[in-house]
Amino acid sequence: MDFNYDVIVVGAGHAGCEAACASANLGSKTLLITMDMNKIAQMSCNPAVGGIAKGQIVREIDALGGFMGIVTDETAIQFRMLNRSKGPAMWSPRSQSDRTKFIATWRSILENTENLYIWQDSVNQVLVKDRHVTGVVTDMNVTFTAKCVVLTTGTFMNGLMHIGRTRLQGGRISEPASHSITEQLVELGFTAGRMKTGTPVRIDGRSIPFEEATEQRGEDDFHKFSFLDFQPRPLKQRSCWTIYTNEQVHDILRAGLPDSPLYNGQIQSIGPRYCPSIETKIVTFPDKTEHQLFLEPEGETTQEYYLNGFSSSLPLDIQVKALQEIPALRDVRIYRPGYAIEYDYFDPTQLNHNLETKQISNLFFAGQINGTTGYEEAGGQGLIAGINAHINCHGGAPFTLGRDEAYIGVLIDDLVTKGVDEPYRMFTSRAEYRILLRQDDADMRLTERAYRLGLAKRERYDLLTAKRDSVDRLIRFAQNYSIKPAYINEGLEALGTAPLKQGVRLIDLILRPQLDMAKLSTLVPALKQEISVIKNRREEIVEAAEIKMKYQGYIDREKMIADKISRLEHIRIRGKFDYSQIHALSTSSEIGKNRSRNHSAGFAHTGYFAERYKHIAAIGGTLMFHVKQIARKPLNKGIERIKQ
DSSP: OOOOEEEEEOOSSSHHHHHHHHHHTTTOOOEEEEOOOGTTTTSSSEEEEOOOHHHHHHHHHHHOOSHHHHHHHHHHHEEEOOOSOOGGGGGGEEEEEEEHHHHHHHHHHHHTTTTEEESSSSSEEEETTTTEEEEEETOOOOEEEEEEEOOOOTTBBEEEEEEETEEEEBBBBBBBBOOOOOHHHTTTTTTEEEEEEEEEEEEEGGGGGGGGSSOOOOOOOOOSSSSSSSSSOSOOOOOOEEEEOOOOHHHHHTGGGOOOOOTSSOOOSSSOTTSSSSHHHHOOTTTOOOOOOEEESSSSSOOEEEEEEEEEEEEEEHHHHHHHHHGGGGTTEEEEOOOOEEEEEEOOOGGGSSSBBBBBBTEESGGGGGOOOHHHHHHHHHHHHHHHHHHHHHHHOOOOOOOOOOOHHHHHHHHHHHHSSSSSSSOGGTTTTTTTOGGGGHHHHHHHHHHHHEEESSHHHHHHHHHHHHHHHHHHHHHHHHOOOHHHHHHHHHHSSSOOOSSSHHHHHHHHTTTOOHHHHOHHHHHHHHHTOSSSSHHHHHHHHHHHHHHHHHHHHHHHHHHHHHHHHHHEESSSSOOOOOOTTTTHHHHHHHHHHHTTTTEEEGGGSSSSGHHHHHHHHHHHHHHHSSSSSSHHHHHHHHHO
């Protein structure tokens, strides 16, 4: 038995699993400490991965060499691509998974990863010497030493669950809370807070007459999460079901509000605004007569269903009475009620962009400890923390992602520059470069970087190279192949688009919104032949080429904007700059302090002050006023040129 490691990861949730695998696969001797080896990567809330913007994060994790996408594809019991009615920048993959098989698959990966070891225990102390982390101490009074420690504690730090007026200590139902770490780190100068989340009731499917619900089937096309070449979804595919609340349900819920921890003062912490409890819904929207709910299966064969949309901390009897007023749930039986949980987190502005803490060297935070919510957000942070923990052990420049490179980059930048005032959840609206951050091209954006780093393996890089070559070949063919009106006009009219008046290139037809490459291949034998040459992942490659051609103008314009803002973020300001004097910036004081600490060389990253690039002009104007007070004229002229 060895007690000395390069990297120790505390917690085996979604952040911890990605962090441990990343550091180990890069070559660091890694120890993963978890309370329960049978609940590794537990899906604490709904058994689903992906969704709006979240699906993009999973694709990015996979492109970088992480495992969330692979595990999801292998354990999926339903897959859907959301937002199909919108443009490709908004398409978001989502999958239901078998909860138990998800855990088993992740555990198998961890146990068979070289350099990675597991210890079942709870950590109660982080060892620190001269503001450097040196290891941890567990409840069994075992001391492990390490060069770096990654904390991924989820909802376990001083976790407290609420079911009506009943309170239970724990990080999840029937699982103990973790104590002492918050108190220790606060003594070391960290700022901590409390947040709240919740989970719905779990229902016995045998009590549900599904003929009274609306079926929601999954999709069975080529789409999946991982860019690796394997057949996804080997498990039996299952449907979800939609039902609705009604006025009778709402009346019972309102009557129970005096016993609701959310409204009787029992819970003081902040919950997720975008995933409200059912009691919050009826209070916030009193005129709404119904709310949609989703019955989601927990596994391939289980009878357990997750009632998405019915998170609650109301007393058990109120939850059951309200559910019984829904026609499809009149005879409902449940496995357990919904509950709320409060837990500790740390202000993420205390982190650098590599997720290392500013107060303690080589100590990293990832996941809900940073004030985020969601498996995907946690996994993305864990991957970055694990990579940088390895780098800190063996040398090298920090590995970070920009806002124009990945949703993970947007997530981390938002956290460390703006902080959180509620559990942070990713949305496409948070990213100003959505056209650049599509789910279809995460591998094009990130895999080469991961390969150079050593995390993405040769197999993945070769697949990327082959895909890129095939996409480029299709685009060149479309750009060079000529189409004559006489040969295609009849087919174009049949497809509901205008006939040609003169010869055009094939790409000009592809750009029409009524047409796509699949339709055109039936009219242009040469295109059909060109597509048939692609042997592996044909549909994926054709889709990638088509998106690139249709949206190239938008892509180029957004790249130009990103480049301009990047230049603004790297303007060198001579001497010291007192950000507290810029009163027009609402967060200037705090962010300025952070920037001063992080950039001793005197770089002012003005773009970080802006939530969105559309505000750059206003911010630049305010900044320029103050720059003129302290800077020389040559510098002013340089900045003006960049602004133009």
